[in-house]
Amino acid sequence: MSMHEQFAEDLALHALGGLEGEERVALEKHLKGCAGCRGELERLRGDMALMALSAAGPVPPRRARQRLLEAVAREPRAVTATARGGWWTLVPWVAAVAFGLGLVVLWLQNSDLQQRIAGLQSASAQQSAELQRAREVVSTLTATDAMRVTLVAAKTPPQPEGKAIYVRDRSSLIFLASNFQALPAQKAYELWLIPTNGAAIPAGVFKPDAHGSATVINPPLPAGVGAKAFAITIEPESGSTAPTMPIVMMGAGE
Amino acid sequence: MAGTEVKGDLTDAAVLSAIRSGDENGMAALYDRYSAVVYSVALRVLGDAGAAEDVLQEVFMQLWRRPGLFDSSRGSLGPWLAVIARHRAIDGLRKRRPETDIADVVVSVEPDMAGDAERARAMEKVRGTLGAMPSAQRQALEMAYFEGLSHSEISAKTGEPLGTIKTRIRAGLLALRKAFAT
Numbered sequence: 001m002s003m004h005e006q007f008a009e010d011l012a013l014h015a016l017g018g019l020e021g022e023e024r025v026a027l028e029k030h031l032k033g034c035a036g037c038r039g040e041l042e043r044l045r046g047d048m049a050l051m052a053l054s055a056a057g058p059v060p061p062r063r064a065r066q067r068l069l070e071a072v073a074r075e076p077r078a079v080t081a082t083a084r085g086g087w088w089t090l091v092p093w094v095a096a097v098a099f100g101l102g103l104v105v106l107w108l109q110n111s112d113l114q115q116r117i118a119g120l121q122s123a124s125a126q127q128s129a130e131l132q133r134a135r136e137v138v139s140t141l142t143a144t145d146a147m148r149v150t151l152v153a154a155k156t157p158p159q160p161e162g163k164a165i166y167v168r169d170r171s172s173l174i175f176l177a178s179n180f181q182a183l184p185a186q187k188a189y190e191l192w193l194i195p196t197n198g199a200a201i202p203a204g205v206f207k208p209d210a211h212g213s214a215t216v217i218n219p220p221l222p223a224g225v226g227a228k229a230f231a232i233t234i235e236p237e238s239g240s241t242a243p244t245m246p247i248v249m250m251g252a253g254e
Numbered sequence: 255m256a257g258t259e260v261k262g263d264l265t266d267a268a269v270l271s272a273i274r275s276g277d278e279n280g281m282a283a284l285y286d287r288y289s290a291v292v293y294s295v296a297l298r299v300l301g302d303a304g305a306a307e308d309v310l311q312e313v314f315m316q317l318w319r320r321p322g323l324f325d326s327s328r329g330s331l332g333p334w335l336a337v338i339a340r341h342r343a344i345d346g347l348r349k350r351r352p353e354t355d356i357a358d359v360v361v362s363v364e365p366d367m368a369g370d371a372e373r374a375r376a377m378e379k380v381r382g383t384l385g386a387m388p389s390a391q392r393q394a395l396e397m398a399y400f401e402g403l404s405h406s407e408i409s410a411k412t413g414e415p416l417g418t419i420k421t422r423i424r425a426g427l428l429a430l431r432k433a434f435a436t
Contacts, residue, residue, distance in 0.1 A: 009417075012424035017344060018404040042329070047427040049333030050434065051399045052291055052340060053377040054384055055298035059290045064307050065282075071311065072281045072318050 003040035004030070011037060015044035138217060160212070162249055164191070164230040171223050173203060175216035175230075180208035188237045189248075191216055194229040201225065205239040227253060266331040274321045281318055288332055289314075291373070292339040299343035299400050309342050332373075344402035376434075383433040387426060394419050395426035 003011065010027045013019040019027060031038050158179045165174045175191055183189065188207050192200040204219035232249040233240075264272075264283065272280025292313055297306035313335060317324065324334055384392050390412075397403045397411070405419045412419070 009420035009424045012427050013398070013405050013420060015427070016398045016423065017341065017402060018398050018408075018423075020404050020406065043431065044427055045337050046329070046333055047431045048340070048399065049336040050376070050380050050430045051395070051427075052295040052333075052336035053373070053380040055294045055400070056291060056373070056377045058294045058297050060293040060307055060310055061303070064289065064293070064310055065285055067307075068285055068311055068314055069278065069282060071315055072278050075315075075319065076276065 003037045004034065007037055008040070011041050012044050015041055015048055160249065162191075162230070162232060162251070164251065166193070166227055166230070166253075168224060168226055171221045171225070172218055173216070173221060174218070175204065175206075177206065177208060177214040177216075178212060180212045180214060182212075183207060183234060186237050187234055188239070189214070189232050190235040190239050190243070191219070192231045192233065192243050193221065193225065193227050194231055196226040196228045200231065200243050202239060202241060203230070205235065205237070207237075229253065267326060270321060270324070270326060270331065273318065281314065284317070284331075285314060288335050291332060291336050295336055295339050296343040299340060299347055299402070305346055306343070309339055309346060312342060313339050340399070347402055379433055380430060383430055384426075387429060390414070391422040391426050394422040398423050 007027060007030060010019055010023055014024065014027055031041065160179045160181065161177070162180075163176045165176075166172070173193070177189070180189065188205045190205045191203040193203045194200050201221065202219075203221060204216035206214040206216050208214045229250060229252040231243065231247045231251075233243040233245070233247055235244055266287075269280050269283045269287070273284065274280075289310060293306055293310045296309035297303060300306050300309070316338075317335075324331060384395075387395070394408055394412070394414075397408045398405070403411070405416055405423065408414070408419045409416045414422075
C-alpha cells in the first residue's frame with residue numbers, strides 16, 4: 001500500500017518530531033487508518049537512523065561501560081516473559097490443570113448427587129408404600145359398603161359404641177362409631193376432645209348412617225394437645241364451639 | 255546474573271536473546287556494539303559529555319529492564335537504538351518529558367550497524383551523502399535532526415518559507431534512503 005502524497009512532507013517532519021499543532025493532530029488521525037502512511041513513517045525513521053551515523057566518532061568514556069554494567073548488576077532481572085515464551089505460554093497448562101480439577105470436582109459432585117438421588121428414590125418408594133397402606137386402611141374404614149360388626153358378649157343386645165384412636169404428636173384422630181341411634185333433622189353428634197387442661201375442643205361433627213355407623217378422620221385439631229378423654233354430645237348440624245349438655249357418650253384414655 | 259560469555263561476533267538476535275534471559279554479558283556485548291552510535295548522537299544533540307552519558311545509560315537500561323520494547327520482527331536493533339537515543343537527547347535538550355513512547359517506535363529500514371566494518375562504511379556513505387547535498391538542505395535537515403527544531407522554528411531561524419523547509423527536510427531524508435538503496 002502506498003502513502004498519500006499530500007502527507008509526504010508532514011510524515012518526514014513527524015518522524016523527526018517536528019510537526020506541531022493542527023498538522024500533527026490531523027496526521028496522527030490519518031495514520032490510524034492508513035497503513036501506507038504508517039509504513040512510510042517507519043521508513044523515514046530508518047532514514048533518520050542513518051543521520052545518527054553522521055555524528056559517529058566520539059566514543060563514551062571508559063567509565064560509562066562500567067557504570068552501565070554496575071547498574072545492570074544492581075537490577076538483576078528475572079527472565080522476561082519474552083525470553084521464556086511469555087506468561088501466556090503457561091495458559092494452556094493452567095487451563096489443563098483447571099480443567100482437570102474441574103473434572104474431579106464435577107465427578108465428586110456427580111457421585112454425591114447420584115447417592116442423594118438413590119436415597120431420595122428409596123425414601124420415595126418407602127413413602128409410596130406407606131401411603132398406599134394408609135389409603136387402604138382409610139378406604140376400608142370409610143367404605144359405605146363395609147360390613148361393620150361389633151362383637152359383644154353373647155345374648156347382649158348391641159350397644160352404641162365409639163372408638164377413638166388419637167396420636168397426640170401428629171394431632172391425628174380417627175373415630176369409629178357403631179350402633180348409634182339416628183338423630184332428628186338438623187341435629188348431629190359432635191365429638192369432643194377433653195384436654196388435660198382447659199375447655200373441650202371440637203373434634204368433628206357426624207351423623208350415623210342407616211346402620212348406625214359413622215367415621216371421623218383427622219378433624220382439624222390444635223397441635224400437640226394432650227387428651228384425657230373423648231366425649232360426644234348432640235349439637236346442631238353445623239356443630240358448636242362448646243358442648244351442649246348432656247354428654248351422651250364418654251371415654252377416657254387407657 | 256552471570257551467564258555464559260557472549261561473543262562479539264554474535265548476531266543482534268543472539269545478543270537480544272541473552273538480554274531477555276537476564277544475562278548481563280548480553281548487555282556488555284550490546285554496549286560494545288552500539289554505545290558509540292548512541293553516545294555520539296546524544297553528544298551531538300546535547301553538546302555535553304555528561305548529559306550524553308546519561309542518555310546512553312538511560313537507553314541501555316531501558317532495554318535491560320524491558321527488552322520486549324524492541325520488536326526484532328519490525329526492524330534492526332542498531333537503527334532503533336539510534337532513533338531512541340536521538341529522541342531522548344532531544345527531550346533532554348528541550349527539558350521536556352519524553353514525548354515518544356519507545357514501544358511505538360518502529361524503524362523499518364535496516365542499515366547494517368552490527369559490525370564495526372559495516373558501521374564504518376555506512377558512516378562514510380552518510381557523510382558523503384550529506385556533503386553532496388545543497389547546504390541549505392543539509393542545514394534544514396541537521397537543524398531538525400540534531401536540534402529538534404520544528405519546521406516553523408527552522409523557518410523563523412533561516413527566513414525560508416515553511417513549505418520550503420518541509421520540502422528540504424523530506425528531500426534530505428530521501429537522499430539518504432536512496433544512497434543506501436543502491
